[in-house]
Structures are given as structure tokens and as C-alpha cells.
Amino acid sequence: MGNLGADRNGNGSRNADGHDGGPPVVVRDVTKNFGSQEVLKGVSFQVEGGETLAVLGRSGTGKSVLLKLMIGLNKPDSGSLEIHGQDITRLERRELDEARKKMGFLFQQGALYDSLTVEQNVMFPLGRHTRMTESEQKKRARELLQTVGMEKDGDKMPSQISGGMQKRVGLARALALDPDILLFDEPTSGLDPITAEEIGRLIDDLKQQRHIASVVVTHDIHQARVFADRLLLLNEGRIVAEGSFDDLASSEDEFVKRFMKQGRDQKGLGRRDPVRRTNRRPLCRNRFRNGRRAWRD
Numbered sequence: 001m002g003n004l005g006a007d008r009n010g011n012g013s014r015n016a017d018g019h020d021g022g023p024p025v026v027v028r029d030v031t032k033n034f035g036s037q038e039v040l041k042g043v044s045f046q047v048e049g050g051e052t053l054a055v056l057g058r059s060g061t062g063k064s065v066l067l068k069l070m071i072g073l074n075k076p077d078s079g080s081l082e083i084h085g086q087d088i089t090r091l092e093r094r095e096l097d098e099a100r101k102k103m104g105f106l107f108q109q110g111a112l113y114d115s116l117t118v119e120q121n122v123m124f125p126l127g128r129h130t131r132m133t134e135s136e137q138k139k140r141a142r143e144l145l146q147t148v149g150m151e152k153d154g155d156k157m158p159s160q161i162s163g164g165m166q167k168r169v170g171l172a173r174a175l176a177l178d179p180d181i182l183l184f185d186e187p188t189s190g191l192d193p194i195t196a197e198e199i200g201r202l203i204d205d206l207k208q209q210r211h212i213a214s215v216v217v218t219h220d221i222h223q224a225r226v227f228a229d230r231l232l233l234l235n236e237g238r239i240v241a242e243g244s245f246d247d248l249a250s251s252e253d254e255f256v257k258r259f260m261k262q263g264r265d266q267k268g269l270g271r272r273d274p275v276r277r278t279n280r281r282p283l284c285r286n287r288f289r290n291g292r293r294a295w296r297d
């Protein structure tokens, strides 16, 4: 296992799937309304250990709402969301806290603590949920910051770093407790294409190294093609397409065609594999040294 895994520190053991069997994430027939607005109208899917699911859809279609339901920040009106076999909608406060320790999440807005430094932000979940000493927390935080190329910025405040850097710090913090489920809300939006691609590859590497089940909300079809095993397209509260990139790209459904065309027009997705054809030197597996990613050379 690479350096992306944390010390367990009494967090208990688990098998490669992170639990006793079955998919780590099972969402069944979830509906969610806000007042008279029906946002989700019966959404069902599951995610296996080691699988990355990309959730796509137009703005305002309920993608962030879906992630918030998955971490128990909001409750659905009906349906269930099972995380490692436990319906998150039925958990008491303490059980919910326990379940969340196995989940890393990166909010759409980064959501760093303004009054803490970058390093303290990453240390925060370690201080709260593990028995690590402060120096162990610092060491771990530095490793995580190195993972996302932010090791030189640990002493800065969130207001002193760019939006993309905040996203990377949020990602480091999401990884702090060595989760086996990761939920990302737009991890690459607002980033330059090279950083976006590197984040995409980092997600892919995590999947390979850690057997993490990831749900990644994104508008970026191009990125989704790189890191996702399966894509799910939401429209008007329902899943309108699900499958591989090629499945969606060959759909006859008018909405799916329009959505996929958008990505093709923006990123040249008509070509066989645009990512591998980039002139930029690819971020290769061999840039892991001793299991640690070197963001920059």
C-alpha cells in the first residue's frame, strides 16, 4: 500500500472493501424535495470498492444534494442510502460520526477553516478522530500536503492561497483519515487544465492503490473519461443514462447526445483518447517515489 494510507491508530480493521462484503455504497430509490421543488425523483445506484463513479448533470439538477444525502448532512424524503450496509438516514448522531470517519468528502466550495493554517486544516480530522500525537498529526499532514503538491504552503492561511490550491488542500484533508469511500463535488472545476488533469489522475491513482469507492460529481466529461469506471447522468431528478463513457457517447437519447456533444465540442472528445495524446509530459505512475506522489519534480 502506498503512502496515501494513514496509520490506523485504533480505527479498527477492515478488509479490502472496507467492510464485510457487498458494495460500500448502495443508494435506493431516493427522493428529495425542497418545498414544492422535486429535486431527486427516485435515484438508485451502487458503487463497488475500487470503483469510481462520475455523476454528471446540468447545473441545479441535484448532484450536490445527492452527495449531501450520502454523508447524512440532509435527509431524503424517501429511499435509503446504505454506506457499508448501514442506512445513513437512520443513524443516530454518534453512529453517523463513526460512519463518516470512513468517508472523505470534498465540498464544492473547498470549505476550509478560515482561522486555521493549511497544515492545521489537514491536521483537524486527525486531532478529532485519532489518537495521534501532535507531532504525528503534523507529519501525516505534511505527507498529505505533499501528495497534493502543497507541502510548501502549510503555514499559509486559506485566504492566502488560490482557489485551486484550496481545492487541493481540501482533497488532502479528505484523505486524512484514510477513507474507503470518497465523495468529491466538482474536484476540478475552476482549475487550470493541467492541475485538473493531475487531480483526475490522483483520483485514479487513489482508486488503484487504496481500493477506494469514489463518487465524483463533475461537469467535466473529459476528466470523467480519465478517472471514472462508470458515468451516471442525471436530468430533472432522474438517472437518464448510466454506463461507460462509450455507452453514453453512443446513446440515442436526445438529452444524452446533447450533453455528450457539449463535452466533445469543448474538449475534442471525438478523438480516440485525447488525454494520452496531449503534448504535455504525462503524470506517470513512476512519479510515485516510495509510494508517495511527487506533485512537482
Ligand SMILES: Nc1ncnc2c1ncn2[C@@H]1O[C@H](COP(=O)(O)OP(=O)(O)OP(=O)(O)O)[C@@H](O)[C@H]1O
Residues within 6 Å of the ligand: 034, 039, 057, 058, 059, 060, 061, 062, 063, 064, 065, 066, 108
Ligand atoms: N438547502 C436547500 N434548500 C432549498 N433548495 C435547495 C437546497 N439545496 C439545494 N437546493 C435546490 O436543489 C436544486 C439542486 O441543487 P444542487 O446544489 O444539488 O445542484 P447541482 O446539480 O449540484 O448544481 P451545480 O452543478 O450548479 O453545482 C437547486 O434548485 C437548489 O436551489
Ligand SMILES: [Mg+2]
Residues within 6 Å of the ligand: 063, 064, 065, 108, 185
Ligand atoms: Mg453542485
